[in-house]
Amino acid sequence: MRVPRFLRSASLRTRVAIASAAAASAVVAVFTILTSVVLANNDAAQLDRRLDSIIDASMYPDQLEDPHRGVLTTGRSKSTGQVVFQRGLQLPPLPLGTATVEVNGVGYRVRTITVDQQGGLLMSVGIRADSVLLNRARIPLYTAVGVATVLIAGGLGWLLAGPAIRPLRRLTEHTKRLGKNTERMPEVRGVREAEDLSEAMTEMLSRLAAAQQATTNSLQAAQDFAANAAHELRTPLTAMRADLDTLRIHDLPAEERAEVVQDLSRAQRRVEAIITALGQLASGQLAQAEDRELIDVTDMLDRVARENMRAGGVEIVVEAADDLGAIWGWPGGLRLAVDNLVRNAVTHAHATQIVLTARRQEHTMTIVVDDNGRGLPEDEHRTVLGRFSRGSNAAPGGSGLGLALVAQQAVLHGGRIELSNGPLGGLRATLTLSTSPEPPADSD
């Protein structure tokens, strides 16, 4: 589910940015308030200093000698530079304007102006200029404030970053718990990166689970198959063992002996047929897409008909147009499928007449095998397609795998096999195949 980008959760970058902005704002706010207070106090202190100076100057001129207080005034003749008058300590000669000078080790801020008295005077007025703020003594204090600010900013950042990365932490916890009691990844919300990561992990987990399930299934199928195969082989072997024991224990007359031997060789052929069919099933299961070839269907049907008629007793007609064309597939497998259908009709249904029809539709090729045999009860039309299942009227000696092989080949060729009552009185087998040149998706 994709929501519009602006509606999705904020990214981790945004969250961290917001958290650090919040931390910085808090620090700046505190610092601004502190600075305002300090500056206001400083302003008041400066004003007090000025008031002191004014009071000193106007009320206690006698205290002007105290270099730590008071206002220094020095007047000099403009033309000669001679000191004309002086109050308090003498200020050095200065140009017009403002300057900071040191007198007796104390800094004074001095303004020098021109006064039109006594033929022009340069009058310098100075007041103490030792600063309230810019004071060496305050350096440790400022340093302490700076360090405290850094610590506060760091602490705030730590606190605010916690919630910012909480989804990541939750994701970590979920991941740790994974496999202990749950295979599911709970959804993590709040941070886009964490959500993406969580989604990716969930997808990966489900892919892994699917792969594991597929392995389990195929293992289970292999086990069932092996058990079935063992059971199927055991049955003819039981008959063979009984026959061998009969021959061994009893001295049979030649005629009965021949009968037992005949049964023995039939059971032996059955074991062989089962093993062959098992091999074919396994190779069908392992069919590779690159082994596919173009198969001329009409040609293949002709060959199946010719070879099955050789034994005699059955007439096989092929009804397929010469221009039917070819389809992509596994030639051996498809041949085996059609061959099995024809042989079933001869062996189990005792058919004397078989018609093979092939027709091409838009995306499929249909091969129909009709026979005039004794047919199959309708309720067995589906069940006989399973592995090791035989029709109720099947001739003895079958492997029980013939139709299962046909069904397997049908699926391999992107189609299916269906049995129904046929128009010739026997069974109709309809084999549908895909004509697509692309190999069908794995449907097993």
Added chain:
Amino acid sequence: MVDDDPDVRTSVARGLRHSGFDVRVAATGKEALRLLSNESHDALVLDVQMPELDGVAVVTALRALGNDIPICVLSARDTVNDRIAGLEAGADDYLTKPFDLGELVARLHALLRRASHSDQPSDTMTVGPLTIDTARRLVFVDGERVDLTKREFDLLAVLAENAGVVLSRQRLLELVWGYDFDVDTNVADVFISYLRRKLERDGLPRVIHTVRGIGYVLRDEP
């Protein structure tokens, strides 16, 4: 002789015929039950795995009808575990396919001999919480009746008659099944496990003890 596979049916029946048995064959469980209800038979060889009515169902049906015919079931699976389908339902013995025909013949003879004469004394035996009424073929544990199949009862009765005496597997096979020949089977152990399961239900103490390497003994104290 009941088996759904025509090859097995033909070959085993032929072998039994040549060994002196008069054999009727049936391809399905239903057919077997019909044959057994129409005429009297002495023993039954029965395939366990059959479509529709399988061997276990046939045994269950026969025993429910009170038919005591000796039954040997044929199992296609080589089950190493102690649960062989059919025995629990009341069959007497089992063989795993493929089996030796001579083995089947010998066991059938023994089972038939055993069936013809029940030589157990008619009285009541008591071992610990167990009461065995051989006349009515009933078993009680602490006064509560326990349902046993015929072969389970015979095994318990033999153990009770020899209470306190250790009986080897070979001896048990001889006394209970009549197998007085060398026989490769764990059928005695299988039936011992069935008996224990039934007698030790509800957490009752063990009365059938295993004497390792020798056999089994029925006694009250451990």
